[in-house]
Amino acid sequence: MAPGKPAETSENARPARRRLSVDRRRGELVAAALKLFGGRDAEDVSIDDVASAAGASRALVYHYFGGKQELYLAALRGAAVELESRLCRDEGGRPLDELAAALRRYFDFVEEDTAGFAALLRGGPARRAGEAGEIVDGVRRRLFLLIQRQLRVDEPSPVLRLTLRTWIASVEAAGLDWLEHRDLDRAALERMLVDQMVALCRAAAAYDEDVERLLAELV
Numbered sequence: 001m002a003p004g005k006p007a008e009t010s011e012n013a014r015p016a017r018r019r020l021s022v023d024r025r026r027g028e029l030v031a032a033a034l035k036l037f038g039g040r041d042a043e044d045v046s047i048d049d050v051a052s053a054a055g056a057s058r059a060l061v062y063h064y065f066g067g068k069q070e071l072y073l074a075a076l077r078g079a080a081v082e083l084e085s086r087l088c089r090d091e092g093g094r095p096l097d098e099l100a101a102a103l104r105r106y107f108d109f110v111e112e113d114t115a116g117f118a119a120l121l122r123g124g125p126a127r128r129a130g131e132a133g134e135i136v137d138g139v140r141r142r143l144f145l146l147i148q149r150q151l152r153v154d155e156p157s158p159v160l161r162l163t164l165r166t167w168i169a170s171v172e173a174a175g176l177d178w179l180e181h182r183d184l185d186r187a188a189l190e191r192m193l194v195d196q197m198v199a200l201c202r203a204a205a206a207y208d209e210d211v212e213r214l215l216a217e218l219v
Contacts, residue, residue, distance in 0.1 A: 026064050026074075029054050031115075033075045038118030042072050042132075076135045079116030083109050083139060087146055096194060096218055098150040103171070103190045110175045111186070118179065121172050143168055151214060159208035163200050170196060 032054035036045045047068050051058045065071040086105040092098070110117045120136055147164055148156060156164065171193055178189060198218060205212040 022064070025056075025060070029056060029061060029064060029071065030075050030078055033071050034079060034115040034119050037072060037075055038115035038122060041122075042068075045072075047071075073131055073135065075116075075119055076132055079113065079120050080135050080139050082113060082116060083120070084142055087143065095151050096198075099147065099197065100190065100194050102146060102150065103193055106171065107175065107178075107186055107190060110179060114179060117175060121176060140165075140168060152217070153214065157208050157210045159204050160211050160214065163204045163211065167193075167197050167200055 029050065033045070033050045036049055036053060045068070047058055047061050050056075050068075050071060051061050054061075061071065065074060083106070086109050087102055089105070093101075120139065144164055147168070153160065174189060174193060178184060178186065198215070201211055201215045201218060205215045
């Protein structure tokens, strides 16, 4: 030990190393779980499957997460946070330009975090219940608010609310289909989805004056 340098006590030295190790290990377990939950229904994935995929023991998984449900929720939360962090940036410009930019970031997530996206949306809302459903619905609510802000809408009418929710469902379905087949150019798919938004607004404008005014601003 160098002269004049105080010795570190075990109490001072260990906590930082322990926290780093815990975070890293939890991250490895969550990443392994996401890959499994993204490819199979949650009920078909066991703690043993996760432990084997992560190169860990069954006891270690239980030590960090207590059980499969807690691990499943942690995996979903991590994927949700990552997706929302990509979508929350505003780039300015015309409403449709902002929508197109948000779609690019959305599909960046689809392509770069395939397991996270699939874990969030695979199976659809009918297969979600409890806290898992709340996490997925929370992503949808925040996406809805983002689109509402991009379209400069303060309070959507019932017709516009339904229109935006229909479009969000189309985007989710398109992401899952693209992951499965990848037989459509991604940039073309994104442009098509923007065009679908306009088409939905055209149809809805016949039933709602607010949507008609919005459509005039979009095109």
